[in-house]
Structure formats: C-alpha cells, structure tokens
Amino acid sequence: xxxxxxxxxxxxxxxxxxxxxxxxxxxxVIHNDQSIHAIISERQxxxxxxxxxxxxxxxxxxxxxxIHRKLLKKKDRIRRSMILHKGLTSRLxxxxxxxxxxxxxxxxxxxxxxxxxxxxxxxxxxLLTGVCRRWREVAVNTPSLWCNVSVxxxxxxxxxxxxxxxxxxxxxxxxxxGHPLSLSLVCEADDAARLQSLLQPYINQISSLSIxxxxxxxxxxxxxxxxxxxxxLTIRTLKENRNRHSPSIGKSLSRxxxxxxxxxxxxxxxxxxxxxxxxxxxxxxxxxxxTLLHQSTVxxxxxxxxxxxxxxxxxxxxTNETLDSFTHTKIQTFRVLARCDAxxxxxxxFNALSLPNLRVLENYCSGSVRYPDEELKAFLARxxxxxxxxxxxxxxxxxxxxxxxxxxxxxxxxxxxxxVEDLFAFLYL
Numbered sequence: 001x002x003x004x005x006x007x008x009x010x011x012x013x014x015x016x017x018x019x020x021x022x023x024x025x026x027x028x029v030i031h032n033d034q035s036i037h038a039i040i041s042e043r044q045x046x047x048x049x050x051x052x053x054x055x056x057x058x059x060x061x062x063x064x065x066x067i068h069r070k071l072l073k074k075k076d077r078i079r080r081s082m083i084l085h086k087g088l089t090s091r092l093x094x095x096x097x098x099x100x101x102x103x104x105x106x107x108x109x110x111x112x113x114x115x116x117x118x119x120x121x122x123x124x125x126x127l128l129t130g131v132c133r134r135w136r137e138v139a140v141n142t143p144s145l146w147c148n149v150s151v152x153x154x155x156x157x158x159x160x161x162x163x164x165x166x167x168x169x170x171x172x173x174x175x176x177x178g179h180p181l182s183l184s185l186v187c188e189a190d191d192a193a194r195l196q197s198l199l200q201p202y203i204n205q206i207s208s209l210s211i212x213x214x215x216x217x218x219x220x221x222x223x224x225x226x227x228x229x230x231x232x233l234t235i236r237t238l239k240e241n242r243n244r245h246s247p248s249i250g251k252s253l254s255r256x257x258x259x260x261x262x263x264x265x266x267x268x269x270x271x272x273x274x275x276x277x278x279x280x281x282x283x284x285x286x287x288x289x290x291t292l293l294h295q296s297t298v299x300x301x302x303x304x305x306x307x308x309x310x311x312x313x314x315x316x317x318x319t320n321e322t323l324d325s326f327t328h329t330k331i332q333t334f335r336v337l338a339r340c341d342a343x344x345x346x347x348x349x350f351n352a353l354s355l356p357n358l359r360v361l362e363n364y365c366s367g368s369v370r371y372p373d374e375e376l377k378a379f380l381a382r383x384x385x386x387x388x389x390x391x392x393x394x395x396x397x398x399x400x401x402x403x404x405x406x407x408x409x410x411x412x413x414x415x416x417x418x419x420v421e422d423l424f425a426f427l428y429l
Contacts, residue, residue, distance in 0.1 A: 093134070100135075101142045104128055108145065114184035114210050117150040119172055146175040152186030153194060166198055173202050182208035182232075185223060189214075192222045203227060210234040224252035234264040256280040264288035281305050288312040295321050295348050302328045309333065315349075323352035331355045335362040347372045350379035358385035364393045364420075373404055380411055387412045393420035 087093055095103075107124035111117045119126060125145040129136040139145060151169055153162060173181070183206060185195055199206065207229055213220050213236070224233075233256065235249060249265075253276075256263075260280040265288070277284065281304040289301070293313050302308065303326065312335040334355060338346070346363065350372065358380075380387060390408065392400065405417060 087132075097138055100138050101145075104139055104142060104145055108148075115150045115152070115186050115212055117148060117184060118152070119149060119168060140175060143175060143177040143179045146172055147179050148182045149173070150184040150186065151195065151198070152188070153191050162194075166194070169198055173199075176202075176205065178205060180207040180229070181205045184210040184212075186212050187214060187217050187220065187223065189216050190218050192217060192219050196222045199223075204229055206230060208232040211236070213237040220249060221252040224249065225255060228257055229259055230257055231259055232262040233260060234266075236266040253280075254278040258283050260284060262286040262288075264290075266290040277304055282307060284308055286310045290314055295323055295352070298349060299323060299326050299352065302326060302331070306330065311335070313337070321348060323348060325352055325354070327354040327356065329356055332357055333360040333362075334358060335360075335364075337364040347375045350375040353379065354383045356383050356385050358383055358387055360389045360391075361387065362389075362391040362393075373407075377407060377411060380408075387415050389416045389418070391418045391420055 092100075104125065107128065109117065109123045121127060121130070125139050125142075128139040149169070149172055153165060181202060183199070187195060203226055206227055209223075209227065209230060209232070211220075211223055211234070224235075227233075237249075253263075253265075255278055258279040261284060263277070263280070263284055263286070284305045285307055287301065287305055287308055287310070289312070291314060293301075293315055295315070298313065298315070301313075302311070305311075306328070307330050308328070309330050310333040311331055312333075315336050315338045336349075390412075400417070400419060408415060408417060
C-alpha cells in the first residue's frame with residue numbers, strides 16, 4: 001500500500017499586501033535596502049517550501065508509475081501462462097508427432113515460380129519453429145520440410161552479410177538430413193563459384209535442380225558439373241546472355257549423369273546440333289527444349305534420346321531440308337510450338353517421322369491456322385499409334401470442318417480432338 005505523506009502546509013501570505021506598502025514608485029525610494037531584502041528573503045523561503053512539496057509529490061508519483069508498470073508486466077505473464085495452459089488442453093497439442101508433421105507439410109507455401117521459394121521467417125517451415133518448443137522440435141526434426149528451397153545471393157554491399165546469408169542457407173540444407181533435395185538457383189555475376197561452394201556438401205542429395213542465369217554470370221558451367229544423383233534439370237537464361245552462355249552450357253550437358261530423366265532448356269540460341277547428352281541421353285524420358293529447332297535437329301534429338309516418352313519443343317523449320325525417315329518407339333506425348341506456317345513445318349516432319357507409341361499430339365502455331373491434314377493423317381496411319389488426344393491451337397482461332405474431323409475419327413474412333421485458341425497454354429503444359 002502506498003502512503004502519501006505530505007509535509008507541513010506552507011503558509012503563503014498575500015503578496016499584494018506586501019507590495020501595497022509601496023503605493024507608488026516615488027514612495028519606494030524612501031525605504032531602505034534592508035526592508036526590501038527582507039521581503040525578498042521571505043519570498044525565497046516560501047518558494048523553497050513549495051518546491052520541496054512539489055518534489056515530494058513527484059517522487060510519490062514516480063513510485064506509483066513504477067508499481068503500475070510492474071503490475072502490468074505481471075498481468076501479461078499471468079495471461080500468457082493461462083493461454084499456454086489452455087493450449088495444453090487442446091487436441092492439437094495431443095496430436096502424434098507423425099500427424100503434426102503431415103499438417104506442417106500442408107502449411108508449406110505454394111509459390112508460382114520456384115525461384116520465389118526463398119527462406120522467410122513469415123512462412124513455413126521457419127515460421128513453425130517460433131510457435132512453441134514442441135512445434136520447433138517437430139519441424140526441425142522433419143527433414144522433408146527442408147528439402148525444397150530457392151538459393152540466391154542478394155547484391156549485398158558487405159562481405160559479412162553475404163556470409164550470414166550463406167550460413168542461413170547451410171542451416172536450412174543441413175536440416176534435410178540426407179533426403180533428396182529440390183533446389184532452384186538464381187545465379188548473378190560471380191555467384192556461380194559461391195553457389196558451388198555452398199552446395200558442395202549436398203551434391204549427393206540434389207535430385208532436382210532449376211537454374212536461372214542472370215546477366216554477367218561468370219563460369220555458369222560450375223553449377224552443372226558433379227551432380228551424381230540428378231534426375232530433373234531446368235536451365236533458363238536471360239535473353240541478353242543466351243549467345244554467350246551457349247558453348248559452356250552445351251559442354252556441361254554432355255557430362256550430365258545417367259540418372260537424369262527430365263531436361264528442360266530455355267535458351268533460344270542453344271546450338272543443339274553440336275550437343276551431346278552423353279550418358280544421360282539414353283536415359284532421358286522427358287525433354288523440353290524452348291529453342292528454335294529445324295526439322296533435322298528434331299530428328300537428331302530423338303536419335304540421342306531413344307527412351308524419350310515426352311518431347312516438347314519450338315520449331316523454326318526450313319522447308320528445303322531433306323529428312324531421312326525415322327521411327328521412335330517410345331514417344332507417347334509430342335508437343336510442338338511452330339514459329340512459322342503450320343502447313344510447311346508439319347508436312348516435312350510428319351513425312352519423315354513414325355511414332356508407333358504416340359498417345360497425345362499437340363500443335364501450337366504462331367503463324368497460319370491451316371494444317372496439313374493429308375500429311376498428318378498419313379503420319380498417324382503409318383505410325384499405327386494408340387492416339388488418345390489431338391490438340392490444335394494457333395494465334396488465330398483454329399478451324400476444322402466436320403468432314404476433316406470425321407476422317408480423324410475414322411482412323412481413331414476414340415480420339416479426343418480439341419481446338420484451343422490460347423497459344424500460350426503451350427508454356428504451362
């Protein structure tokens with residue numbers, strides 16, 4: 001209990017009364033200095049007494065404020081304790097670790113672009129580690145929560161900040177505890193060497209890798225060497241860098257491991273005619289090349305990849321090319337975006353190819369909406385494939401007469417034929 005103890009009341013006389021003894025300034029001159037100083041001394045004593053009283057009250061008020069702050073802190077601690085203990089009665093607290101771990105997986109962010117999946121204290125799994133001790137233990141000891149991340153060094157001015165960023169990535173990767181990693185790398189300037197150094201302890205875990213090369217990248221091939229368990233690889237480069245990076249990236253592709261099953265290259269000037277996929281070629285099942293390919297290059301890539309089941313590419317075709325016949329027995333999905341007249345590019349390719357295992361054929365054309373129906377029907381009849389779906393799309397609205405549709409149905413009674421207006425759907429298939 002706080003007791004307010006006030007000092008003895010200070011009596012302050014009427015100041016005007018004292019001054020009334022001097023009705024005008026002329027009278028003041030008849031008084032000696034001694035009487036004036038006596039009045040001033042008296043007022044000073046009265047002022048000191050009032051200031052002392054104020055000081056005493058201020059000390060009491062400060063004491064009350066301190067007690068108030070302590071009580072507020074105590075109230076917050078009591079409320080937090082109540083919330084914690086109420087949480088202990090929740091069924092969520094009683095969930096088995098395995099169930100809680102599965103719930104955590106559903107909390108992981110779903111980014112549209114892999115390179116956006118940077119570690120963040122505002123998103124799972126890092127966010128989950130700050131809820132309570134048990135959640136932190138479950139999250140940190142669930143390796144699969146830490147197997148997918150985008151890695152890149154921001155343009156930091158100070159070296160120690162770069163080291164701090166690298167150490168945070170390292171902590172994340174260590175929590176994967178030997179599980180397969182799916183990484184997206186954003187490589188700028190001289191980042192290649194730093195990224196290689198960071199990832200070196202984890203090369204035997206990297207099963208999926210996506211790399212975006214920004215401008216002025218030095219030695220991009222460093223990130224493509226020594227990946228013994230890689231299964232999926234995506235390479236993207238900025239438009240300004242595509243000519244400069246092609247030779248070094250092309251050489252690295254020839255050294256890819258035999259474990260590789262899916263390869264996507266987004267580089268418009270990539271020289272595929274001088275490329276070899278090495279040991280990986282005979283094991284690839286999915287190939288996506290967003291590069292301008294001539295008809296002969298399409299045949300060349302199919303020859304390099306005998307076990308390919310899905311092939312997606314962009315075509316810029318030379319109608320004067322003479323193509324040898326070629327049969328690929330494993331292709332099931334054949335997708336092509338033609339940056340030219342549809343009739344000219346498909347005619348030559350369909351006359352040369354046979355795909356006896358084809359199930360889905362998709363044609364996306366940036367030019368003419370006219371298709372070489374006779375060559376396509378001959379190609380399908382020659383291939384004797386179990387076709388299930390046939391898709392046509394172009395920049396303009398594609399058309400198909402009932403008569404032409406009926407002829408395709410005669411060859412494949414159960415085929416699904418679709419006319420799609422959205423040319424850009426090709427990018428998301």
